Amino acid sequence: MNAESLILFKFYIMIMPILFIIGIFAVMTAKNIVAIIIGIEIMTKGVTLLLAASGYFGGNPEIAQNFIIVMIIIEVVILTIASGLIVNIVKKYDSLSTKNIRNLKG
Amino acid sequence: MFLLLVLIPLFLVLLLNLNLYKVNYKIAVLIAGLFSLFQMFFIFSPNFFSTGLVDLLSLRFECDGISWIMLFSIAIVSFAAICVLYASETIASGKKFHFVNLVLLALAGMNGLVFVRDIFSIYVFIEIIAATSYVLIALDKTKKSLEASFKYLVISSVATVMMLSAVAILFMAAGSTDFIKVAQMYKEYGANPLIVVASVFFIVGLFIKGGVMPFHGWLPDAYSASPNPTSVFLAGIVTKTTGIYTLVRLYAIFDFNYSMQLVFLVFGSLSIVIAAIGAINQDNFKRMLAYSSISQVGYIVLAFGSGTILGVFAGMFHLFNHSVFKSLLFVNASALESRVNTNQIHNMSGLASRMPVTSTTSVIAFLSTAGIPPLAGFWSKLLIVLALWFSGNKEFAVLALLASIFTLTYFLIMQKKIFFGQLKEKFNTIKEARFTIRLASLFLCAITILTGLFFPIILNFMAFLFSF
Amino acid sequence: MNIILSIIIPSAAGVLIYLLPSKFNKTKNVLFLAAAALNFLIAVVFYGKIICICDASAYLVNLFFRNYELNSFMAVFLAAVTLITSIYAVAFMKQNKKTQVFYGSMLLALSCVNGVLFSDNFIFFLFFWEALMIPMFLMIASGENKPVPTAIKAFTISAVADLCLMFGVMLVCVAGDSFSISKGICELKAVVPGTYGLFTTTAFIMLFIGAAAKLGAMPFHSWIPEASAKAPVAFMVFMVTAVEKILGIYLLIRITNDFFIIEQSSFISVSAMTFGIITALVANALAMVQTDFKKMLSYASIGQAGFMIVAVSTMSVIGTVAALIHMHAHVIYKSGLFFVSGNIEKAEGSTDMNVIKGGLRKSMPYTFVAFLLSGAAFAGVPFFYAFYSKEMIYESALSVHWIFYAGLLICSLIAIITIINWGARLFFNGQNNSAFEDKEASTWMFIPTIIFALACALLGLFHQVPLKIISVVLNLNLPETHSNVLTVILILISLILFILAVLNFIKAYKKKTDYLGYALPAAKFLKIDKLNLNENLDPYNIFISFIKRLSKVLFVADKALNYFYDLVIPAGIGEMARSTRKAHNGNMSVYLLWVLIGIVCIFIIF
């Protein structure tokens, strides 16, 4: 862990919270349902970067690669389910605005 | 040997879908029911009690007392869910077939999660169970269930992101994601702020999955909007396995200094009180049950917060009890819904006369949740309060006791509104719930009563479980 | 046989009288008299014998009765008085349901008093002491013109006093750690060799209050005048003068001689004496301005109770003896006077001054004679019995401090004035036109009055005899030759007193209006006469009104509390529930906001 990589490491560790906040902000202020999914995607991008960085700086990047691959697969499946849900929601409301997923109250 | 419990459901799913012959949903449901019964008795076989690390196929599976309890409750709740599925008319037969597949996959996921000893695989199995439950919730594609499932998906993917980042940081520090290595790493770097941030993120992720109070937004919608069998399955076991069981696993890794325990205590008591208040005069029956399950989960988290082995022991016992009588309540809710086909409490009253079995079993479930002596709930709450008392944080013990008054209030209100009082004229033609639902509720009710009455036996059996 | 009979027989007779249907009136009267006579016989037979009745250790309470001389002397004296009063009562009261109740409860009271006198165990002592209240209540209740409120008043006042007594007894038992009075006695002495720890002083004060209340001292007196107006005369004689005084003095003597050893002029005894003096002064002043003869008599008896308290609390040998003798004399002449008032009431229908027209000298010569004799004893005329007891009290008071002696003198001066005034008013102002064919009291009523009157006179003459008996009873050796110079002075002073009173009377007599003479302006000056009319000073009424106000306030508080529980809490929780439900407004970003807030709190906690 020499000096440059220490600085680089700090940058990578920093990237995760930034992307996380952007993602959360996108989800919360989304007008359109798909924007929420985009927000989530960005958060997962952040995590992939973090995984790669921890592998690289932690010394065994191969296992990190493995984690990233598994994670991408899982994330794709989740995304398909999400898009399925969106398609069905749109079938019911035929509009993408997030207003119509606010009526489960109480 | 442990692998079997994960692989069998996988093979069953493949078998069912090869459609070598016309497989209608009845056979599928039968197979699923048989599997859950099989699991119930299979885990009593001796080798489950040895801590041998089965390295078959270099898998690092391991089963100790805690996972045994989880396996047992998984089996029970899935059996109940499948019975409810068989009897529910609202879901089309095609959907029921898919429901069975998804339940089997979820079972495989949960069994896997219970055996695994590696934080990344924990993440993987949690994701599997989450994915299956998204689909299960949105099974009957009504507006409500779609919205609930979407919300659940969004919020738990946020949780996943948090957990994964924590896994990444721990992996970086420990070099490998195995429990033991991470635990060693923790001893040295425990105080390092980065590691602390990682463990906080991990805890928050699990809190979201478990539905602890400030992070529970999705839970009431998911439970109340999902179709009947899903809500039984979800409320009974899914949230507890993904959320609370993993907390126990991490308990061994993170060295629980006082501030971590304080987090558990504060959030546990917060969820107990506010959820109980939220449940008080709720109009939707399932939503009320959702709030009550949040508060009971709060009790479990409170028990873990005490930081002692007795606390973990009490938490696990309450987890088992809670999964039993909560799924019983949801079974009764589905029975009611199947007969009165509405969840609104205000137009249900005096059903005890028409539906005796459902009402008696739900009364027993209510009493057990509130913690009335002869039943199981009382013993686990007693253990929790004792654990808290001996571990020194007496004020939380007192709070736990007082909160059970709230539980009693909203259950009594519920009891009075739904089951007693004079029968509405339009209900006097309804019959008792179908056979399988009655079977499920009687089965669960028997378990609650038995654990309650034979508590000493169960106590030292669990002590034995915790010993190895 | 043994002394316990004296408890069993009267109570058995009393119960029997209650039970027998009303048509056996005659037999009831006979039974009543027979029981009184038998009780007298038993008391005499077992006089002075130390008898231990069954030591029922089975009951963990050594229930034995000791028959000290003092107890048995008191018992005999009480038996005699009850016998006479029973004769009088049978003659005086008209036969109706109430009188049966009266006879029964009188016998019960008699047995209770015997129980108190003979019990050697604090528990039984207290049991009988408390049990006395029930017959007392019944006796008052059996009077005319709605006596029940007075009965309740009497009951509550004596209950409060007995409460203090019980507390005192408890303290004594705890100190002596045994329930037996005799053993307790010596123990306490050892424990209390003159030191006045908080424990012993409170015990003494509590017991003192109990005894003083029984005697009818100031704060606890307000029921006696009312009872005198409402309850039958026999009750006044038996209960108020005889029983109360006997028990009070018995307990006071037990306290001062046996339980505690207190120096003569120590702080406690001085404060007790001032208490006594104040009671005497106020009571006598009130007696002076009374318009009803019987009320005057009851206030006077409270005054004499003050005398006795002063005598006892001098803690000296002579003081105790004086108290006992004075109690003895007081009972005799007060009963006499009460019987006289009974006769008048029988004849005139009421003893209120503006009703009866006086001048009964001609119509009721014998009662007049009896009045003269007992009135003289009351006034303390020399050669009458009460004079010697009063003189001894003066001597004991003087030995402590001359202030007390002066106070006592004023009291007796006022007493003399009142009795002369009443005598003149009743018997001497001659407007009595014989419209009333008021006949003399019936023979049976007259005999008890004349017995008591003669007793005052005879005992006065041979006053050495009772003195000897009482000093033997108290086994205290009287200082035989108290300096006769002192006696001479005392006699002279009381003579001057007497002359003064007569002069005052003569002067008042001319004006023919009121016979109080000089005393009247003094009374007006002190506004005493207005004092007792509107009864606002009566502690009992103050207490009751206070209780009423308190209950009103509590009722309001209770209503507020109920309101709080029934409405506020459910509404509060309902509100909270509604707010939590509103919080879940379905908007996902709100849920995520909570998640962020949760994370922030965790970091705060860390």
Next chain:
Amino acid sequence: MENLYIHIFLLALIVIISVFAVSHYRIIRGAILLGAVSFLVSISLFMLKAPIAAMFELSVCTGLITVIFISVISLTNPVYAGQKKINEMSMVKKIIILFLIVAVCGFFIYLFDEKNINWIPVMNDAQKTVTTKDSLWNLRHVDLIGQALILLTGIFAVVVLFKKGKEEK
């Protein structure tokens, strides 16, 4: 370590493009920008000595996910021009807010750095070199089962969600 600057440049670019992706008023533009972000991420993965992962990311994330997104968006509704104006305004507002947040976060990290608390655990050096291939296949069997299960759930999800049930036809 000349590629230090490249790393930092890449990271900065990722942050900027993701801000634009999130706040863009036209969703399709957002999806495309998202693809760009994932492309940049795969490049940085290459830099971090994780080639297979980078390739995977490239093919799946940039490819498949962007395709799914665009299909979902177009499947649901054609873009109606109505609210163009309002969206633009909201887009500008979002961008400003996001940059603000990024600045605050940067300052926060800088603050941490200043206090130079040792918040970086001392890394242990690489135990043994193991190639991704055998790490994937023999070291992580558990995950294989996991992947199998997740894929099956994916299949059933698609069946359940997209196939029109009898009642819908």
